[in-house]
Structures are given as C-alpha cells and as structure tokens.
Amino acid sequence: MTEREAVAHLLRRATFGPTADEVDAAERAGFGATLDRLLTPDGPDRGAAATPAPAFGPDPAAALGKDAGREQRQQANRERRAQVTALTAWWLARMVAAEHQCDEKLLFFWHGHWATGAQKVRSAALMQRQLQTLRRLGRGPLVPLVDAMVRDPALILWLDGQQNTRRAPNENLARELMELFTLGIGGGYGEVDVKEGARALTGWTVDRGTGTARFVARRHDPGPKVILGRRAAFDAASFAALLAGRPEAARFVAGRLWFRYAGAQVPAPTDLAGPDTVGTLRRIFTAPAFAQTRDTLVKQPVEWLVGAARQLGVRPAALSEAGRRRLLSGLNALDQVPLRPPSVGGWPAGTAWLTTSSLQARLRLADQLAGAADAAVLDRLAAAPPAGRPEALARLLVVDRWSDRTRAALAPLAGEPRRLLVAALVSPEYAVS
Amino acid sequence: MDVLTRRRFLVASGVVGATALAGGAAAYRLRDVLATAGDGDPRARTLVLVTLYGGNDGLHTVVPHADPAYRDARPDLAYSAEEVLRLDDGVGLNPALPGLHRAYGEGRLAVVRGVGYPKPDRSHFRSMDIWHTAQPDRPGTTGWLGRWLDGAGGDPRLAVSFEPALPPLLAGERGAGASVPVTERETTPRLGAEALAALGAAAPGESPARARAAACFADLRAVDGMVRQVRAADDGEGAEDDGESAPATATGGARASLDAQLDLVARCVEAGVVTRVFSVSLGGFDTHADEKQLQQVLLGQLDAALSRFADRMGRTDAGRRVVVAVYSEFGRRVRANASDGTDHGTASNVLLLGAPVDGGLHGEPPSLTDLDDGDLKFTTDFRDVYATLLERVLDTDPGAVLAGWRGRLTGVL
Secondary structure (H helix, E strand, O other): OOHHHHHHHHHHHHOOOOOHHHHHHHHHHOHHHHHHHHHOOOOOOHHHHOOOOOOOOOOOOOOOOOOOOHHHHHHHHHHHHHHHHHHHHHHHHHHHHOOOHHHHHHHHHHHHHOOOOHHHHOOHHHHHHHHHHHHHHOOOOHHHHHHHHOOOHHHHHHOOHHHOOOOOOOOHHHHHHHHHHHOOOOOOOOHHHHHHHHHHOOOEEEEOOOOEEEEOHHHOOOOOEEEOOEEEOOOHHHHHHHHHHOHHHHHHHHHHHHHHHOOOOOOOOOOOOOOOHHHHHHHHHHOHHHHOOOOOOEOOHHHHHHHHHHHHOOOHHHOOHHHHHHHHHHHHHOOOOOOOOOEOOOOOOHHHHOOHHHHHHHHHHHHHHHHHOOHHHHHHHHHOOHHHHHHHHHHHOOOOOOOHHHHHHHHHHOOOHHHHHHHHHHOHHHHEO | OOHHHOOHHHHHHHHHHHHHOOOOOHHHHHHHHHHHOOOOOOOOOEEEEEEEOOOOOHHHOEEOOOOHHHHHHOOOOOOOOOOOEEOOOOOEEOOOOHHHHHHHHOOOEEEEEEEEOOOOOOOHHHHHHHHHHOOOOOOOOOOHHHHHHHHOOOOHHHEEEOOOOOOHHHEOOOOEOEEOOOOOOOOOOOOOHHHHHHHOOOOOOOOHHHHHHHHHHHHHHHHHHHHHHHHHHOOOOOOOOOOOOOOOOOEOOOOOOHHHHHHHHHHHHHHOOOOOEEEEEEOOOOOOOOHHHHHHHHHHHHHHHHHHHHHHHOOOOOHHHEEEEEEEOOOEOOOOOOOOOOOEOOOEEEEEEOOOOOOEEEOOOOOOOOOEOOEOOOOEEHHHHHHHHHHHOOOOOHHHHOOOOOOOOOOOO
16 A cells, blocks of 8 residues: 555545545655544644534423423424434534544544434434533543443433333343443343343433433432442442443444444454543554455445535535435435434444445435535546546545446546536445445 | 444344455346346245334233233233233233234234244344344344345345345345335436446456445346336325334334335235345334333334235235234333333244234243243244245245254144
8 A cells, every 4th residue: 555545544434534635635744643633633623613513492392381282392393303403414514514523533433332313312402412422522531431421311311211210220221331332242241230230320310401411319229239240339420430441341342443444344453442532543543454444344324425525525504404404315315314323223334335225315415415516626627638537536536546347437427527426426436435 | 253243233234245245246146137037926925024123012912911910010001801902812912903903803814922032132133133144042144034035046126125224134145135215216317327337347356345336236227127117007106204203212123104115015016026025114112111102103003004005915916925924123021110111021922914824823822920030931933933934935945044943833824
C-alpha cells in the first residue's frame, strides 16, 4: 500500500467518508500525524458549531393533565414525532458538517451499540440527552460510560427499567446490559446473574415531566445479591462498575469496535483493548491486520450517505425541508434511520446490507445525492476530458481504483455527469470500503 | 466463529460474507438459472414462514384456562374460560384471534404445543439465531432454509423475504434468498439496463463482499422482473409503510405491515412464480410490561392478516397448496412479573395453517407445575417441525438440511 492508500484507508474507516482534499492533506502530514489529529482533534469544530442542536421544551405529552382529551393526546403525539424527526435530521446534518469526524463516527458507533429506539422512548429530548452522554463519555474508559448509561432515562424507558421493582424484578435491562452492552454472550455470566442483576437495577424510574431518571428507594431491593460470584448489596452504580471493570467487557467492546471499523473478514488481534476507547481505536488503526481489511467492509447506509454527502458537497442543513425528508425516507428504505435501530441488538452488518431491496433504494438515493451535488464539484468533474472522468470520479469519491468491470460500466456514461455519479455511488467499489 | 458474530443479524453477515460468496459466483449462476427458469411446478407446495420477533407469549396465545396452575401463576393477567375462544374444555385461543378460531373449526389450523429445544437460551438474539440456523448447540453461519436453497440449486427467487435486510434463515452456504421491498412499486432505473448489467459482472480477485455487491445487480434484474409481472397482474393499491402505528418494543421485526407482506405473497402464489418459500415477519412481542393489551393488539394484527390471507388462498388451486407456519424465538415465563408483563421464557406453540394441514391440537402440552427454573419444558423439538415442513411441503430430505435429524410430527401434514 502506498502512503496515500494507507491514509485513505484510515480516513475511510475513521470518518464517515473523506474528501479528496482531506486525503491530500493527510498524505502530506503522513499516517502518524493524521491518526493523532483524528483521535485528538485540535481546535473547535466549526462545522459542528454551525449546526446547532435543536432545543426541545417540556415533553408535549407529559405536560397534559390526566383529563386530556383524545384530540389533545393525538396532537401531543404528533408533536413528539415531529421533534424526533427534527432531531434525526439535525444529527444527519451534523454528521456531514462535523470537522471532528472521528468523534462523530464514534458517536454513531455507540448509538448502534447501546441501540435505543425513539419509537418506544418517544421523546426527542431524552434521545438527545442520551447522545450527549455518549458524546461526553464515549471517548474515555468504560466504567464512567456504563455508570451513566444504566441511569440514562431513554435506555431505562427502552428496556422497561422503570417497571423493575423489588416486588418483581423485570430482567430486560439487566439481560441486555450484560449480553449486548458489556460482557457479550460467552462473557462468563449466566441466568442467575441476569436475575440478580435485575434486582440491583431496581428502583430507577423516569420522570417524563422533567426528563430525568429518579431513584425511588422503596422500589429498590437493597438486599445482598451474588453477581458473577461476588456477593454484595449491589445497586445500579456498583453493578455497572462490576460489569464495566471486567476484562471480558474490555475485550468485548474492543471486539465490537474492531467489527465495525475493520469488519468480520480479518480476525481481531489479541490485546486490542486500550485503557479507554480512544486508546482502543488507536490500537485498531495501527494493527498490521487493519491494513489487510481494505476492500472488505460493507458501508452501513448511514456511512454511505453521509460520506457521499461530504464528498459531493451536499449540506443537508442547506436543503429544502422536502429535500431533507427525501434523504430520511431514503435511509428508511435502506432500513437504517438514526434513532430507530431495528432492535436493541443494533443494526446488521456486512453483506446483510447487500440485498436486491437495498440496491433499489441506493439507486434512488444516489440519484438524489447526485442531483443535489454542489455545482463546483460537478464542474470539476466536467472539466476533466471524458476519457479521464472515471479517474476524476475515483479521486472525488476516494476510491483507490475501479475494477475493469466498473470502468466498463462508467465509460459509456462519461458524457452525463449526473448518471456517472449515480453509477459510481452504487458501484461495488464504493459500497464496500 | 468468534464472539463477534453472535447477534442475529451478525450471523447473517458472517454467513454471506465469509462463506456463502467465497467464490463470488452468484451472479453467474443466477443468470444461468434465469435462462432455464420456467413457471413454478403446478403441483409444488409453498411454505410461508411467519416470524414473530420479541418472544410471543404462547400461554396467552393458546390459553390453558382450566389449569389451576395457570391462574396461580398469573393472577392479574389470566384469561377466564368465558374470555377465550374455545378449542376444547381445557384450552382456548386468545380473544384477539377470531379468524384463527374459525380456521380451527374448519380443520385448517394445527396447534403444535410445547415446541422448543434443549438447554433453552433466554437471549432474544441467541434464541432467534437458534431458530434461524436450526443448530441449538452452536448456531452456525447458515440458515435452515438457506441450506435447503443450496440443495435446491441456489436461485434466490426460490426463497423470498419481504424484509429489506435478509433474515439469517435464508442465508445458505453458497447463496442466499432474495429480499424484495414491500413499499416500492418498481425500480427507477435511472442508470439504464446496460449500466446495471455491466455493474453486475464479476471482477477477478475482488473481495467476497464486493462480489456480493455486484451480484445484487444481477439478482435485482431477476427478482424485479418477477415482481413486476406479479404486480402488473394485479394493479391494486400499493402497500403503505405503517411504521408509526405499530406498538414498539426493543427486539425487531419488519416495519411494513404483515398484511402488506402477505398481500405480496398472495399475488406471487396466484401468479405461479417459482418461489417455494416466503419469509414474512411481525415484531413487537417483547411484552415485559402491560402485556395483555399490547399482545392483543399484535395478535389482532396477526389474526386479521393471516385469516385474510388463508381465505384468499382457499380460492385457488395454487393457494390450497400453501402452508403457513408461525413461530417466535421463545415463549414467556409462566409466572407474570410485577409490571403486568412476562419475562423471557422457553417452549411455545407453533401454528400451522392452510388447506393441506390436519387441524387440531398436536403434541403434548407442557406441564405448568413441572418447570425448569420457572419455565416450561419443551415436549416437541423444533427440528421435528422443520423436518416435517421440509419433507411434506418442500419435498426435500430433511436429513441433508438438519444434520441427519430423524424426528417428525405425525398426522399434521
């Protein structure tokens, strides 16, 4: 791999999708300096600052009295849905606009890891709060992150934590906490640990009016529990600390990061877990095996869309309301809408995304993206002589090289920049990075 | 595989990524099949597999209302003899299932009780992996119908899912079934047929994932042609995505309504396509809290969609060869929790519906007092059900698909 190919590979994985200019700059800086700047960005993120988060008032439904009529409730629920749509559109715009791309993509990783769905939480404010928590703690060590998440209002609502009481514990949150968020299947816990863990988490409820999690002592089971062979009067904090401090948790989360950033084709190296998540990412990107994963990772739909938007100069925030809605409905057709994971297990990966159905949706969305592309980008493409346009396109989309197959498909379209763009965006070389 | 592949969708990705397409040959083989594909065999039966994601409460689908242990375990949740739709003196269907109750009366609905597998796993994802792969000891990287598809020649049109992401059960060793979107009327081939065909060609030496991405272009042409024919035959109203109205829980399922999915199945069956297996799904059954109402809403959707579909199937010869099988990854704990819900359980019912089915109650009902750590002990291995479907519906030797499994249901099909 040349230095340019190495930094392009790094940027394709660590960010949503680099622009040609970013690859140029990274090539000049070299791999090491590029990695440092990705993991520890200097200076404020001007793109993020120019994309301020929407502010949501009190929950529209929680404000209703007990005697509210059917119509009032319907109206409140409409407002709730509109707020969630606004939050989703904002996040998508921010993913495109953010300069600190590695942090932005890491947030999307954590969202898929602690996969929480707005369709059940039904509160934009609580989903936003969860994103803020993941953003604040997602770079660091696991213990503070898990500690904050077991008391995150959206997660509690999503996994029925508010129904978990000493009289009859509800296992949902405790089970997924161990299976999906910290230890993983085979991580050394059993059914008894799930039941005991549920007791530790009893007592936490969510006040939708104030949007906060509240501890109600009389609902909590203060008795001793035996979890993972340790006997103590565990509560949410000590249970979270126990799980997050296990070596199995560090290994499991590091494995999940490898899976999303490097894929499933090349096994994860041993000793991948760093002292914190940024440290783990550094080990992933510098592992010799990481270089071998080139051309094997299927882009998730959000990665594909956000990367293409960055490269084509499409700013979702600058689109019309209808244009933004089309992007979201395109993601919906691809089955990956942020804040709406299909289940608490998060989104699929790999070739599960490569279906006939998703190809149709990608074709339509690619057409919209190409139609919204920045004029300067199209001009630059048109400035190349027709025979050189596939090369210009490879540079624009940061594809190392086209296969003969794709080159043959692109050649007849060289005179039509928009269709040329569509073909390149749906090509196997662009779908799999 | 390693720990990373343990979630249900990750199984699928491991599957198709690592093994199925190592040769990257799907595009070619499909085209070869296309050249020879005739219409569906008019004597062949069709399997419609309905997956209920989230763990449907079997004890509140087929309710053992006369069992005192049932009332003891669920004092606030229990249905009375008067509320349920009577099957016999001891059990009745959930009141939200009048259409299935009618089918039962007409001998078209079989209830197979106590279906499960050894050493039950109470994780949604692991348990669904087990149901998808039919490998309870160690869920592998292929689905049971994907392995059937491998043996049947690998044409993705033989096994069609109406979910955007491919369910693992349709992923085989060498190929995979097709997923067809419910909401899209047809493709918008802005690129034109030549470009689509060119992008579908294999490129020497490329990674399996890229080969799969290319194969999608070839599959798209095949599947699109089939669905377009079907839709042209019936220019009825398009199915709308009804994602907002369904109650939500955290464990997955298709977002297009079951009704819309089954409508497409019906049109395909009536048109005599080559497809032998259709996979559809309904999610939201993870009723940890406030179960009674939530499950009734979902069972109501299931009942309306299934009975409309079954009635329609009863009107054609092709339709009378359709067998519908309904299952979920597990039932729920016998004892209710304090949230008026139930936690993850084990064995449950499998429902079989259609003209070829010998209706009635089949299999031993599990005891409500002789429990395994609070959960039902299974009485019928789920591979008996699969083997019977493979043998009686898909005319296939189950041994090749189910690692030599010999058990069968008797007197059901």
